[in-house]
Amino acid sequence: MIWLTWRLHRTETLLGTALLTIIGLFLTITGLRMTSAYREMGIASCFTGTQADTVFTCLPLSSAFFNRFGQLDSMVAWLNFLPVVLAMLLATPLLNEFEHGSFRMTWTQSITRARWVAYRIGAVMVMALLLGLLWRTVMTWWMGPFSAQRGRMEADYFSFQGTVPIAYMLVSVALVLAAGAILRRTIPALAAALVVYLPLRLGIEFKLRPHYREPLTAIELADGVRAGSTTGVGLHDWVVTSGWVDQLGNRLTETDILRLCPPDGGAPNPAGLDACIRARGLLRYEEYQPADRFWQFQLIETAIYLSLAAGLIALTVWWITRKLA
Amino acid sequence: MTLALHADHLGKRYGRTWALRDCTLDLPAGRVAALIGPNGAGQSTLLNLAVGLADPSAGTVAVFGLSPRGDAAAVLPKIGFVGQDRPLYPGLTVAETMRAGLMLNPRWDADYAADRMRRLGIPLDRKVGKLSGGQHSQVALVMALAKRPELMILDEPVAALDPLARREFLQTLMEAVAADGMTVLLSSHIVGDLERICDHLILMAEGEVQFAGELDRFGTSYRLLVGPRAEPARVARVHHVVHERHTDRQTTLLVRANGHVYDACWDVREVGFEEIVLGYLDRGRRDAAQAWDARAREEASA
Amino acid sequence: MIDLVLDGQSGVAAYLQIVHQVKQALRLGLLSPGDQLPTAREVVASLAINPNTVLKAYRELEMEGLVASRPGLGTFVLKSLAGPSLASHAQLQADLRRWLGSARTAGLDEESIHALFTQTIRQQPKGRVA
Numbered sequence: 001m002i003w004l005t006w007r008l009h010r011t012e013t014l015l016g017t018a019l020l021t022i023i024g025l026f027l028t029i030t031g032l033r034m035t036s037a038y039r040e041m042g043i044a045s046c047f048t049g050t051q052a053d054t055v056f057t058c059l060p061l062s063s064a065f066f067n068r069f070g071q072l073d074s075m076v077a078w079l080n081f082l083p084v085v086l087a088m089l090l091a092t093p094l095l096n097e098f099e100h101g102s103f104r105m106t107w108t109q110s111i112t113r114a115r116w117v118a119y120r121i122g123a124v125m126v127m128a129l130l131l132g133l134l135w136r137t138v139m140t141w142w143m144g145p146f147s148a149q150r151g152r153m154e155a156d157y158f159s160f161q162g163t164v165p166i167a168y169m170l171v172s173v174a175l176v177l178a179a180g181a182i183l184r185r186t187i188p189a190l191a192a193a194l195v196v197y198l199p200l201r202l203g204i205e206f207k208l209r210p211h212y213r214e215p216l217t218a219i220e221l222a223d224g225v226r227a228g229s230t231t232g233v234g235l236h237d238w239v240v241t242s243g244w245v246d247q248l249g250n251r252l253t254e255t256d257i258l259r260l261c262p263p264d265g266g267a268p269n270p271a272g273l274d275a276c277i278r279a280r281g282l283l284r285y286e287e288y289q290p291a292d293r294f295w296q297f298q299l300i301e302t303a304i305y306l307s308l309a310a311g312l313i314a315l316t317v318w319w320i321t322r323k324l325a
Numbered sequence: 326m327t328l329a330l331h332a333d334h335l336g337k338r339y340g341r342t343w344a345l346r347d348c349t350l351d352l353p354a355g356r357v358a359a360l361i362g363p364n365g366a367g368q369s370t371l372l373n374l375a376v377g378l379a380d381p382s383a384g385t386v387a388v389f390g391l392s393p394r395g396d397a398a399a400v401l402p403k404i405g406f407v408g409q410d411r412p413l414y415p416g417l418t419v420a421e422t423m424r425a426g427l428m429l430n431p432r433w434d435a436d437y438a439a440d441r442m443r444r445l446g447i448p449l450d451r452k453v454g455k456l457s458g459g460q461h462s463q464v465a466l467v468m469a470l471a472k473r474p475e476l477m478i479l480d481e482p483v484a485a486l487d488p489l490a491r492r493e494f495l496q497t498l499m500e501a502v503a504a505d506g507m508t509v510l511l512s513s514h515i516v517g518d519l520e521r522i523c524d525h526l527i528l529m530a531e532g533e534v535q536f537a538g539e540l541d542r543f544g545t546s547y548r549l550l551v552g553p554r555a556e557p558a559r560v561a562r563v564h565h566v567v568h569e570r571h572t573d574r575q576t577t578l579l580v581r582a583n584g585h586v587y588d589a590c591w592d593v594r595e596v597g598f599e600e601i602v603l604g605y606l607d608r609g610r611r612d613a614a615q616a617w618d619a620r621a622r623e624e625a626s627a
Numbered sequence: 628m629i630d631l632v633l634d635g636q637s638g639v640a641a642y643l644q645i646v647h648q649v650k651q652a653l654r655l656g657l658l659s660p661g662d663q664l665p666t667a668r669e670v671v672a673s674l675a676i677n678p679n680t681v682l683k684a685y686r687e688l689e690m691e692g693l694v695a696s697r698p699g700l701g702t703f704v705l706k707s708l709a710g711p712s713l714a715s716h717a718q719l720q721a722d723l724r725r726w727l728g729s730a731r732t733a734g735l736d737e738e739s740i741h742a743l744f745t746q747t748i749r750q751q752p753k754g755r756v757a
Contacts, residue, residue: 001429003424003428004425004428101412102413104406104410105468107377108376108377108378109401109426109429109430109472110398111401111429112397113397357677496673496674499671499672499676499677499678500668500671502671502677502678503668503678520635521633521676523677
């Protein structure tokens with residue numbers, strides 16, 4: 001069974017290896033460039049301090065770094081698709097087997113259904129786990145300079161580090177397998193998995209993640225003078241929402257602001273708006289998730305995805321052993 | 326007498342439809358049995374249940390006394406299966422497919438497999454997806470035969486083959502029967518083939534078994550009675566009327582005769598195997614149509 | 628070794644066809660005492676028929692005393708039907724020649740003679756005439 005599993009996955013394994021090699025080369029080259037720039041531009045020595053204030057004196061250096069490498073930072077967003085692509089490569093041989101009915105040959109060859117499921121699905125999930133680990137390790141290294149400056153809580157910095165990349169990998173594969181077992185057609189199954197995964201992933205990241213715990217609120221101090229930050233929220237913390245409050249602590253909406261400080265003339269005037277807000281004694285507030293909640297959040301999100309993966313795998317196994325003929 | 330296959334009130338339902346219903350039959354070991362019926366009569370379902378690819382919705386099925394699903398590890402090595410689509414892996418070469426057989430089965434006659442491929446001229450390094458229909462069927466057949474199974478189950482294995490490929494397929498199959506005393510259960514529409522190779526017959530129609538027994542018993546006692554338009558009641562008292570057909574002037578009866586037919590109003594004729602089979606199948610369809618009509622009338626009056 | 632064929636359309640049972648062909652081979656001298664008949668496996672591999680059919684045919688031949696089966700070795704010819712048997716029917720052959728002459732005179736061609744012969748043989752009940 002082991003030889004057969006390898007043989008059936010051979011083509012996709014080679015394709016996947018080629019893809020990973022190309023991406024790996026790209027990440028290695030750019031990552032090395034960034035780490036050396038991080039050192040040479042003096043940012044590394046600047047950020048070794050943990051004092052929140054001194055950190056903010058490094059901001060100009062930081063801006064220079066981000067000006068130089070900002071593009072890479074945004075390109076990384078595309079790599080969110082990698083788990084799905086890898087999942088498709090891992091699962092496609094199985095999907096083809098469902099579509100062509102080839103599994104019936106193995107099922108009538110003295111291999112019981114249970115053993116077949118254990119081998120094939122087991123092999124795929126183990127590979128997914130290993131790939132997830134590899135992926136997470138490479139990205140954590142690559143993002144080092146970025147996270148040292150901007151923290152690990154936000155968006156892609158969160159999604160590519162910690163334990164969640166592994167969970168994404170497992171869920172992607174579980175989705176493709178479930179779709180393949182139920183739909184029995186490879187291309188529709190791949191499409192269905194994609195159609196489910198994207199909203200799921202985005203939904204959890206943007207709607208659920210900010211609320212895993214009640215965010216902390218920081219209000220600008222009355223004297224208005226700050227060393228860099230108006231509210232005391234650190235660079236590594238994740239600002240979830242922000243706005244203005246009045247002296248009594250009531251939060252103001254956009255319409256409220258416009259009512260209190262109407263723009264004179266037609267053109268928007270940020271300096272004038274700012275002056276008006278100050279004159280009225282309004283203060284800035286920020287709701288944020290502190291950086292020390294990183295691992296808590298990682299575990300919560302990993303748990304969500306792992307339960308999904310487990311549920312999907314259970315469904316797939318049940319479907320194959322009970323319903324498939 | 327060992328029973329290669331035993332079904333007891335076996336049934337299978339897909340959703341609301343019963344694909345197979347109340348099927349009870351015995352297949353003694355060593356027989357070559359034909360499973361005949363119109364499309365959708367439940368043959369594939371029965372074969373899938375026998376092999377353990379499907380689970381019964383009602384009743385039981387046993388292969389050499391064991392359950393194909395429950396005792397799969399013990400039963401599967403004894404069964405060879407060639408399904409309707411003759412499942413194989415299109416991406417593997419013939420040699421790799423044989424290797425898979427070696428790795429997946431406790432007992433595998435690699436020499437036999439290689440010898441058959443050589444005799445049939447099938448190249449070992451050709452991908453299975455690129456083989457001709459006849460070659461594909463032969464590879465699927467050998468994959469099942471090289472296990473040295475005790476029971477071979479085939480679901481319309483020769484349907485898509487040209488006459489020469491069909492003949493070669495049956496030659497391979499029968500040679501294995503002669504060598505090992507293997508039991509065979511095969512469904513097919515090609516009555517001529519079945520007459521040559523089978524000694525046991527199972528007729529199905531509308532998801533039910535219409536006849537199950539030895540082919541010898543089947544053929545010799547059937548007669549076609551042709552006469553002026555009449556009801557079969559008198560004949561039916563002595564003989565078993567399988568099928569009746571009436572025009573406004575003439576009646577034709579297919580009977581399984583209990584002894585000689587003495588009734589003088591009927592012209593007694595011999596009848597061929599295919600005609601007998603068709604008579605049973607048509608009756609099955611008629612019975613089902615009548616039952617359907619009766620139900621429709623009930624619903625209309627209710 | 629003889630080669631057996633099967634006529635699926637003839638209406639004659641397969642095993643009987645085999646019996647007839649073996650007997651014909653014996654008559655024509657293609658098989659002599661001591662020769663081995665093809666094994667069931669060989670016949671089945673070339674004709675694609677049920678092995679029991681072959682075994683039934685061989686059993687029939689054995690009952691008529693023409694062959695004997697040796698377990699593990701095969702089935703072997705015991706008696707020949709050629710030569711002397713035909714020769715001993717010299718009288719029959721002479722009658723036949725005379726009849727053929729009359730048939731030709733009556734205007735029957737070879738095909739009609741065959742048809743007449745076949746039809747008469749079929750109508751004749753099998754076995755000995757009382």
